[in-house]
Amino acid sequence: MSLPLTAVSDSAVFSSARWHALADQVLAGTAVSREDALAVLRSEDLELLDVLAAAYRIRHRYFGNVVKLNFLVNAKSGHCPEDCGYCSQSRFAKTTEIERYKLNSREEILEKAEACVASGATTCCLVISGRGPTEKEMQRVEEAVREVKASYPALKVCACLGLLTPEQAVRLKDAGVERLNHNLNTSQGFYDKVCTTHTYEDRVATLEAAKHAGLSLCSGGIAGMGESDEQLVEMAFALAALPVDSIPVNFLHAVPGTAMEHLTDTLTPRQCLRILCMFRFTNPTREVRVSGGRELHLRTLQPMSLYPANAIFAADYLTTEGQSVAQDVAMIEELGFTVERVDPVDGDVPSSETAPPPVAAR
Numbered sequence: 001m002s003l004p005l006t007a008v009s010d011s012a013v014f015s016s017a018r019w020h021a022l023a024d025q026v027l028a029g030t031a032v033s034r035e036d037a038l039a040v041l042r043s044e045d046l047e048l049l050d051v052l053a054a055a056y057r058i059r060h061r062y063f064g065n066v067v068k069l070n071f072l073v074n075a076k077s078g079h080c081p082e083d084c085g086y087c088s089q090s091r092f093a094k095t096t097e098i099e100r101y102k103l104n105s106r107e108e109i110l111e112k113a114e115a116c117v118a119s120g121a122t123t124c125c126l127v128i129s130g131r132g133p134t135e136k137e138m139q140r141v142e143e144a145v146r147e148v149k150a151s152y153p154a155l156k157v158c159a160c161l162g163l164l165t166p167e168q169a170v171r172l173k174d175a176g177v178e179r180l181n182h183n184l185n186t187s188q189g190f191y192d193k194v195c196t197t198h199t200y201e202d203r204v205a206t207l208e209a210a211k212h213a214g215l216s217l218c219s220g221g222i223a224g225m226g227e228s229d230e231q232l233v234e235m236a237f238a239l240a241a242l243p244v245d246s247i248p249v250n251f252l253h254a255v256p257g258t259a260m261e262h263l264t265d266t267l268t269p270r271q272c273l274r275i276l277c278m279f280r281f282t283n284p285t286r287e288v289r290v291s292g293g294r295e296l297h298l299r300t301l302q303p304m305s306l307y308p309a310n311a312i313f314a315a316d317y318l319t320t321e322g323q324s325v326a327q328d329v330a331m332i333e334e335l336g337f338t339v340e341r342v343d344p345v346d347g348d349v350p351s352s353e354t355a356p357p358p359v360a361a362r
């Protein structure tokens with residue numbers, strides 16, 4: 001009896017044409033529909049390589065084969081009065097697994113920025129836990145950022161300080177911060193299942209204040225929190241409608257003791273790839289960064305995430321460990337991609353012969 005190879009092959013050819021037609025449409029400047037975005041999330045395993053190949057054509061048009069490294073500096077951890085269900089830094093979380101500390105001293109922040117430079121990352125993301133910064137915290141962040149920029153003028157500094165007033169956003173810009181991170185996290189319709197102490201609208205207001213202050217925007221979300229496919233698509237479209245330059249895509253790391261500790265099996269490595277492809281199709285020109293939960297959820301498929309995405313976090317996340325920078329660089333280079341390198345002092349792009357190896361950070 002003959003094997004049904006023809007049927008499989010016909011189906012694959014059909015799906016290949018479908019996803020490449022969608023990439024053609026995006027490359028010609030026409031946005032995908034919500035139905036198409038949903039179809040990406042619900043595509044068959046048999047179609048995965050074609051979906052990835054089509055998303056890669058879009059990634060390649062705007063970002064070539066370059067991978068940008070971001071480096072997180074967790075300058076204040078825990079003690080947060082907010083109740084974000086995914087977050088181990090909330091005071092409602094009963095996790096014993098994380099370090100909790102007040103805002104680092106100026107010297108400690110500078111030391112961590114040095115580790116960022118040593119890692120070879122081009123963006124340093126300065127993060128503090130909390131609903132929003134106090135006046136004292138604002139002043140220390142401003143001071144530290146001024147010093148970091150004095151030593152490394154070409155190192156991009158991104159701040160993630162919680163909800164901000166328009167005046168605080170202007171002060172950060174004046175201190176030398178280039179970008180503000182403030183994630184939408186999920187769709188408007190699902191937001192109250194994730195957090196009740198502030199609203200989706202509060203988050204959008206902070207993004208608007210940052211944009212008004214002249215800051216570049218970084219905003220993304222977390223998949224795997226129990227949201228529906230439609231809600232994931234809704235978030236991707238909300239981000240597409242905002243002037244966001246960079247989209248971190250996190251996969252829920254269900255830390256024991258958090259309200260979402262039970263959500264350990266909401267994602268598979270292949271679904272994570274489909275999610276990244278959906279973000280690439282819906283936000284073709286924006287930086288898409290594979291973020292928290294990368295190692296945990298993508299596992300052996302991690303390198304494939306770089307076909308739709310063009311950036312990653314190097315080293316550790318806020319309260320969980322990532323793989324080493326050396327492993328990240330090896331993964332990128334073995335794929336035939338290159339790490340974005342910018343001299344943090346003069347902004348030059350070093351040649352591959354003169355670029356220092358990124359070794360110091362984990």
Ligand code: SF4
Pocket residue numbers: 080081082083084087088089090091128129130131162
């Ligand atoms: S506001 Fe930030 S630090 Fe606080 S619980 Fe929410 S995510 Fe965590």
